Amino acid sequence: MPKLVFFLASNSTSVDARTNSLSIFEVIEELQTPGFPTMLRRADFVSLWQRQSGDENQEYEQRLRIVAPDRQEVASLVTRFKMAGRRHRMIGRFLEVPLPMAGTYQAELCLRIFGTEDWGIPVRMYSMPVRLSQGPPG
Numbered sequence: 804m805p806k807l808v809f810f811l812a813s814n815s816t817s818v819d820a821r822t823n824s825l826s827i828f829e830v831i832e833e834l835q836t837p838g839f840p841t842m843l844r845r846a847d848f849v850s851l852w853q854r855q856s857g858d859e860n861q862e863y864e865q866r867l868r869i870v871a872p873d874r875q876e877v878a879s880l881v882t883r884f885k886m887a888g889r890r891h892r893m894i895g896r897f898l899e900v901p902l903p904m905a906g907t908y909q910a911e912l913c914l915r916i917f918g919t920e921d922w923g924i925p926v927r928m929y930s931m932p933v934r935l936s937q938g939p940p941g
Contacts, residue, residue: 805852805863805886810912810927816847816894825849825892835936836902843900848910848929850893858886862917867895872906883917907932 814829831846848867862885869878878900884891902908910929913922 804855804914804916805858805891806855807912807914807926808851808853808890810848810850810910810929812846812848812910812929812931814845814847816849818894831931833932833934834902835934837936839905839935840901840903841933843897843902846897846900848895848897848912850895850912850927852886852891852893852914854886854889854891861886864915864917865893865895866911866913866915866922868911868913869897869900870909870911871902872904872908875903877901877903877908902933905934 811827812831813827814831816828817826818824819826827849834843850865862883864881864883867880868876871877878897880895880897882893882895884893908931910931911925912927912929913925915922
């Protein structure tokens with residue numbers, strides 16, 4: 804199975820058409836909102852996988868789930884890819900994700916061989932605390 808090199812969330816990403824270089828903008832460490840329920844307008848989740856012995860031309864599925872503090876799934880994305888090169892980059896873009904309550908949301912990243920049933924244990928979890936914003940100092 805490929806080895807995860809990194810996994811993170813940001814407000815925006817860009818891939819240079821000429822060099823294929825990735826730029827990541829505004830990494831999401833925590834979110835603040837004036838009230839609930841609210842919406843995460845956009846989030847790009849970037850994962851980079853490194854091929855291991857036996858991964859050549861193997862087809863995989865990556866699942867990315869965003870789970871609310873009450874463990875309810877609020878968004879999910881499954882993407883299929885083939886480990887053709889030494890590394891493989893995935894960018895999962897979410898738009899308009901509902902955030903019904905304050906607390907820590909988890910982005911769960913899972914990987915499986917395409918055609919198998921079990922997702923197993925998440926490869927990585929990414930925590931995103933969401934809290935009420937403080938008003939301007941009085």
